[in-house]
Structures are given as C-alpha cells and as structure tokens.
Amino acid sequence: MIQTSLDIATIRKDFPILNRKVNGQPLVYLDNAATSQTPQQVIDVIVDYYQGYNANIHRGVHSLSQEATDAYEMARKKIQEHFNIATPKEVIFTSGTTHGINLVATGFSSFLKKGDEVMVSAMEHHSNIVPWQMLCERTGANLKVIPMNLDGELVMEEYHKLLSDRTKLVFCNHVSNALGTINPIEEIIEAAHNVDAAVLIDGAQAAAHIKPDLQALDVDFYVVSAHKMCGPTGVGILYGKEEWLKKLPPYQGGGEMIAEVTFEKTTYADLPHKFEAGTPNICGGIAFGAALDYMNGIGFEALTQYEDELVAYATQQLLSIEGLKIYGTAQRKTSVISFNIEGIHPYDIGTILDKLGIAVRTGHHCAQPIMDFYKIPGTVRASFSFYNTKEEVDKLVAGVKRAKGMLE
Incomplete structure (x- = not known):
C-alpha cells in the first residue's frame, strides 16, 4: 500500500x-460522521468576524456592512469553485443539509400530482426520508424505495426496474452515514435523467472525504453541511441548477428575498437571494469558506x-x-x-x-x-x-x- x-x-x-x-x-x-472538529485557522476567522466587522449584509452603506458583505459573498465564490458550480447564483446558503432538502421538497409540492412517484434509497438518513414522505402526503405522490443488500450496497438492477415515466424525483445519499457506502450516484443520476426525473444527492457525509464535481455529475440538487467539513454548525449550502431554482417557489418569505413589496403584490429577488430570507448565519458562511480553504490547503x-x-x-x-x-x-x-x-x-x-x-x-x-x-x-x-x-x-x-x- x-x-x-x-x-x-x-x-x-x-x-x-x-x-x-x-x-x-x-x-x-x-465521531466525525456526526460532526468534524474545527481547526484554529477557522476559529480565528470566526473570532475576527465578531471582533472586527460584525454587521448585517447586503443592505448597509456603512463600511462594516460592506466588509461583511464582501467576505460573505467571497465565501459563496469559494464554495462555487470548490464544487465546480457554474455560477454563484446556484449556491444557496442554508442552515445545513436538512434545510436544503426541505426547501426542495416543499418547492416540489407545486409540481407533483396524485400517481406521480418519488424515489429514495433504503440507506437514507431520516432527513432524506421524512421530507419526501411529507411531500407524498401533501400531493398524493407515491414513495418508492431502492433496496439494498447485506453488503450495504444498493441493488441497482431493482433501481432501473423501478424507474418509469411516473418517476419525477430521485433522492439518494452520496455516502451512507451509517455504513460508509459510496453509492453509484453517476449511474443513479444518468438513469433518472433518462426518464426526465430530477435528482437530489445528499452530500453531507461525502463532501468531507470526496471532492465532487457537480457540473460533471450533472446533478440537479446537491446538499452539504459545513460542520462535517471542519466548519461551524448551523450553515450549509444547497446547490441547484439555475433552471430548477427559477422554477421553485420561495421557501420562506421575509427580508432579503424580495425585489419589491406592496400590500397588493410582492415580487421576488433574483437568485440566490430568492431563497435566503432573513438575516443569514453571516459568520458561519464566511467560516465555511475558510474551512474549504483549510481542507484544500491539505x-x-x-x-x-x-x-x-x-x-x-x-x-x-x-x-x-x-x-x-x-x-x-x-x-x-x-x-x-x-x-x-x-x-x-x-x-x-x-x-x-x-x-x-x-x-x-x-x-x-x-x-x-x-x-x-x-x-x-x-x-x-x-x-x-x-x-x-x-x-x-x-x-x-x-x-x-x-x-x-x-x-x-
């Protein structure tokens, strides 16, 4: 070896x-699959933010706000480059993987109807099962499950049999948090696209160990949490193809995600802010960028x-x-x-x-x-x-x- x-x-x-x-x-x-530890280099970035330029972002004209905005958007750019995402507009900051999954599941309520099918694998974290069950309850869609074998591998022959023109969404983790299995997501994505189904990959367990190329994968959605990758808790990202993010309705209403508000009508901001209502975890986003710098430095x-x-x-x-x-x-x-x-x-x-x-x-x-x-x-x-x-x-x-x- x-x-x-x-x-x-x-x-x-x-x-x-x-x-x-x-x-x-x-x-x-x-216990790194639950959360990884944080290096001093990232801790220093967190301390520096609160000691040096703690301010709300995007709307302020004063210097601290501009410094915080620049650092936050630079972190978005680092994430875009790390995962080989086409544009920063496709990087949505979230509170973590669970938030990203629920954002997509809630949005797809508008697109599904009774008799449609969504599919998960048998080795999912509860965060990638429960939101889809809730989606099926809201829409009348049916949940299908890709089976696994005793080695902890998905039975891909059965997956291909389950796919049909009724399949609208496929959800699978990149790596099983309970078993460590690396799933064949390339095959899963390609086969789903052959029946015009969208694919969300849960990358929470994978991203600390594998550097995915999201454009090469051609995946529709990919979700990640910073705290699995030497970053802080309470922050993560949802990657979504721009075409899908434009179709999905906003997940939450509030400040930042609007273009114009009147009592008669509200119009929504362009991507990525359409899905980033309220004051975000500014320090967390900046620290996520620092964590990626650290890991890429290694x-x-x-x-x-x-x-x-x-x-x-x-x-x-x-x-x-x-x-x-x-x-x-x-x-x-x-x-x-x-x-x-x-x-x-x-x-x-x-x-x-x-x-x-x-x-x-x-x-x-x-x-x-x-x-x-x-x-x-x-x-x-x-x-x-x-x-x-x-x-x-x-x-x-x-x-x-x-x-x-x-x-x-």
Whole structure:
C-alpha cells in the first residue's frame, strides 16, 4: 500500500480540542460522521468576524456592512469553485443539509400530482426520508424505495426496474452515514435523467472525504453541511441548477428575498437571494469558506488516500476481535465502520469507550430503516477524519476488547 505524505502530527496541532482529556484520558475523537472538529485557522476567522466587522449584509452603506458583505459573498465564490458550480447564483446558503432538502421538497409540492412517484434509497438518513414522505402526503405522490443488500450496497438492477415515466424525483445519499457506502450516484443520476426525473444527492457525509464535481455529475440538487467539513454548525449550502431554482417557489418569505413589496403584490429577488430570507448565519458562511480553504490547503487527494488507509487498518484490527461483526462491507466505502459484538448492546460498548476517552456514536444514526433491515437495535459507529491516527485506532481496538471482557 502506498503511504501518504501528510504530516499528521502537524495537522493535529491545528485542532485545539484534540489536546483535551475526557474522563482523565486523552481524547480519541471518532465521531466525525456526526460532526468534524474545527481547526484554529477557522476559529480565528470566526473570532475576527465578531471582533472586527460584525454587521448585517447586503443592505448597509456603512463600511462594516460592506466588509461583511464582501467576505460573505467571497465565501459563496469559494464554495462555487470548490464544487465546480457554474455560477454563484446556484449556491444557496442554508442552515445545513436538512434545510436544503426541505426547501426542495416543499418547492416540489407545486409540481407533483396524485400517481406521480418519488424515489429514495433504503440507506437514507431520516432527513432524506421524512421530507419526501411529507411531500407524498401533501400531493398524493407515491414513495418508492431502492433496496439494498447485506453488503450495504444498493441493488441497482431493482433501481432501473423501478424507474418509469411516473418517476419525477430521485433522492439518494452520496455516502451512507451509517455504513460508509459510496453509492453509484453517476449511474443513479444518468438513469433518472433518462426518464426526465430530477435528482437530489445528499452530500453531507461525502463532501468531507470526496471532492465532487457537480457540473460533471450533472446533478440537479446537491446538499452539504459545513460542520462535517471542519466548519461551524448551523450553515450549509444547497446547490441547484439555475433552471430548477427559477422554477421553485420561495421557501420562506421575509427580508432579503424580495425585489419589491406592496400590500397588493410582492415580487421576488433574483437568485440566490430568492431563497435566503432573513438575516443569514453571516459568520458561519464566511467560516465555511475558510474551512474549504483549510481542507484544500491539505489537498483532497492526499486526505482521501490517508483516510482510506486508516479505515483499512481499522477494519483489519477490529475484525481480529472474536464475535465482532461489521455492517457495511461495500466494495466502495469511506470513513465509517459500524459494528456490533455478538450478545452485547452497542450502547454499553459506547459507554465504556467514553470512560476511556474514546468518542464514538451508538444507536441507529438517524437511519432506522437500515437497522431494521439488519434486524439490530443499532451499531457502534467509529468514523474517521484526516487528523486521526493509527495509534488512535489501536486505542479503539484495545477499548473494544476491554469492553467486551467486562460485558460478556
């Protein structure tokens, strides 16, 4: 295996939280699929905003407002360039992935009718299931599900059979938050377009590990949260093709998203402001741009390669534990390992690991249909980032062995 050239020790120094202790033990943070940690470079940008030019944007003529507006719109431009989006008008700032999905789902209420079909995959986060169920209840459309197999891969033959001229929308995550599976979104998008269906891809789990080229993918909508990518919580983006964003009605009414308001009629602002009602998370948007600068400074190719090495090593070491089963053994997967030990509840393992300073996630990971498919209550999920180390993997394995010995 080719070893990456990343200087992990130097990178770790950028993350102040990695120096702290939990329950008297050095923190081993392996819950990156829930939220990643934030480097000092991004923290400094947040502090600088509030100390130096905190002001509302777009409408002010004073200097602070203009400085804040310039920084916020520069962040939009950085996001456009990072994801290879055709124009900044197609970048809608949101509060996160869930907000973006709901914006699209609400907008499509205007376009669907009874008997139309929308499709999700069997391995979606609840945020990419519930809004579509609500959409079907409002419109009379039917929800179809792309099945998965025991390896945690979508059954693509069935997907192609489910597609028809009744299919109007297809929704799928790029990477499963519960299993780490990288889904074949290129094939999903192309096949959906062949029946004139639109496609929304949930990129929340993918974007920290894979740098998607949204123009090359030809996807209609793509949603991302900053807090999975070394940025702050409460901010994300919805990418939408301009033609779709012009068709969709506004999601919320208020300031910023208007062109002219009278008591007789309101006209709406041009993109992207049509979907950005109210005062946004200005600092969050600026910090998202800084987080992308940081990750691109490291280099996504090197970052991805290192994380793949780390997951391969962790998989090998964890499978040496008798009775341990990994859920999600797809050929293509990224930085998530979900596992259980026979006869032991995942919550109990997670609790003991926490006492050892090891942060993992336990439960159904907002993907309850996956757990129902495997007939389990949940899993222990260890999720990795580029600042994790093989030494931390060794601590995880030792901790799981200790928990197993205590709980059997």
